Amino acid sequence: MILVIGGAGFIGTNFVLRKLHSNVDREKVIVMDALTYSGNLDNFRTVKNNEFFTFVRGDITNENDIESILEKYKPNSIINFAAETHVDRSITGPDAFIKTNIFGVYNLLKQSLKYYEKLPRGSNRSRLSIERATKETFKFIQISTDEVYGSLGLNEPSFTENHPFRPNSPYSASKASGDHLVRSWTKTYDFPAIITNCSNNYGPFQYPEKLIPLVINNCLIGKKIPVYGDGKQIRDWLYVDDHCTALEKVLKIGKIGETYNIGGRNESTNIELVSLICSALDVYVKKKKEHPGESFKELITFVRDRPGHDYRYSINAEKIESALNWKPSVTLEIGIKKTVEWYLQNKDWMKNLNH
Numbered sequence: 177m178i179l180v181i182g183g184a185g186f187i188g189t190n191f192v193l194r195k196l197h198s199n200v201d202r203e204k205v206i207v208m209d210a211l212t213y214s215g216n217l218d219n220f221r222t223v224k225n226n227e228f229f230t231f232v233r234g235d236i237t238n239e240n241d242i243e244s245i246l247e248k249y250k251p252n253s254i255i256n257f258a259a260e261t262h263v264d265r266s267i268t269g270p271d272a273f274i275k276t277n278i279f280g281v282y283n284l285l286k287q288s289l290k291y292y293e294k295l296p297r298g299s300n301r302s303r304l305s306i307e308r309a310t311k312e313t314f315k316f317i318q319i320s321t322d323e324v325y326g327s328l329g330l331n332e333p334s335f336t337e338n339h340p341f342r343p344n345s346p347y348s349a350s351k352a353s354g355d356h357l358v359r360s361w362t363k364t365y366d367f368p369a370i371i372t373n374c375s376n377n378y379g380p381f382q383y384p385e386k387l388i389p390l391v392i393n394n395c396l397i398g399k400k401i402p403v404y405g406d407g408k409q410i411r412d413w414l415y416v417d418d419h420c421t422a423l424e425k426v427l428k429i430g431k432i433g434e435t436y437n438i439g440g441r442n443e444s445t446n447i448e449l450v451s452l453i454c455s456a457l458d459v460y461v462k463k464k465k466e467h468p469g470e471s472f473k474e475l476i477t478f479v480r481d482r483p484g485h486d487y488r489y490s491i492n493a494e495k496i497e498s499a500l501n502w503k504p505s506v507t508l509e510i511g512i513k514k515t516v517e518w519y520l521q522n523k524d525w526m527k528n529l530n531h
């Protein structure tokens with residue numbers, strides 16, 4: 177049994193649906209989520225009657241929520257996606273970031289260690305290990321970001337797992353703190369945890385405050401597309417399904433106590449990316465009468481840069497590629513096409529969100 181915390185958000189949803197749709201292991205999936213603005217129970221409508229799926233509303237900042245769910249379900253692994261995740265919100269209101277991303281992770285570690293210490297010993301080869309948690313099989317995976325490493329210049333080498341932490345926003349600082357706590361639990365208490373630091377994800381179910389769904393949404397409603405500064409900031413983009421396949425490998429064969437960087441080998445400037453989305457939409461969508469222009473690119477408008485905006489993120493993912501034999505499989509062009517198609521086919525999903 178796996179406990180997916182923060183599973184009703186963007187990446188968590190993709191992870192859970194993927195797992196349930198191809199559940200070769202017939203493993204039970206328990207999703208715990210506080211359902212903040214970015215968590216959406218409706219994401220699970222295709223699996224709500226699936227016998228392997230259970231949803232529990234719970235908050236990682238609340239000790240009782242964690243304790244009772246661990247006692248009741250006795251998971252064999254925990255994967256933590258729960259976080260406050262939007263950099264702009266962290267600038268205007270850091271409180272929630274400190275609370276969830278630092279205090280919440282601490283709470284989760286404290287309760288998880290207590291639970292782990294009470295687990296029985298057992299064989300790690302047993303088929304039963306999927307159903308019955310033991311000390312030998314239990315794993316805790318903390319999902320984190322490449323933003324903890326700070327910003328790179330154009331010609332600097334990509335972030336390896338040994339790159340120093342130099343977070344520049346309240347979001348990345350709070351995630352870095354969470355990562356440090358997890359690491360310390362592995363070193364101090366021999367807690368069997370692994371940390372993953374991933375580059376920017378995109379794909380279905382992403383809340384439209386993030387760049388890619390924001391651009392798609394604005395195009396569809398004929399609203400200007402805000403691009404920070406000169407749009408030359410560079411990000412490495414990973415299609416969310418590729419992130420999920422990496423996490424499946426980490427869960428199965430990742431080494432306890434390690435950190436794995438996960439990246440898409442898809443670096444792009446923001447302005448190139450926005451243009452790519454506009455071109456993909458140009459193929460599918462007839463312009464509204466009010467916006468009869470040639471391309472959605474005409475909606476692009478440059479706005480004042482975000483304070484402390486990092487210039488470049490770039491992931492060196494050689495460790496996970498060689499140690500766990502994982503590689504991203506979706507190019508940026510194909511991934512954007514798939515994403516645009518998904519948002520066009522799921523306009524109601526966007527309409528029904530808590531904006």
Ligand SMILES: NC(=O)c1ccc[n+]([C@@H]2O[C@H](COP(=O)([O-])OP(=O)(O)OC[C@H]3O[C@@H](n4cnc5c(N)ncnc54)[C@H](O)[C@@H]3O)[C@@H](O)[C@H]2O)c1
Pocket residue numbers: 181182183184185186187188208209210211212213214215216234235236237256257258259260261262276280319320321322351373374375376377378382383
């Ligand atoms: N989206 C990216 O590009 C990206 C890249 C690298 C790493 N990450 C990390 O991946 C994880 C998931 O990101 P996402 O993009 O899916 O975020 P998201 O904002 O879409 O989802 C976060 C989920 O966490 C839940 N949550 C928030 N506070 C909670 C709390 N106190 N208790 C329980 N649940 C809570 C929310 O309800 C939501 O369902 C985060 O830890 C994030 O830092 C994201």
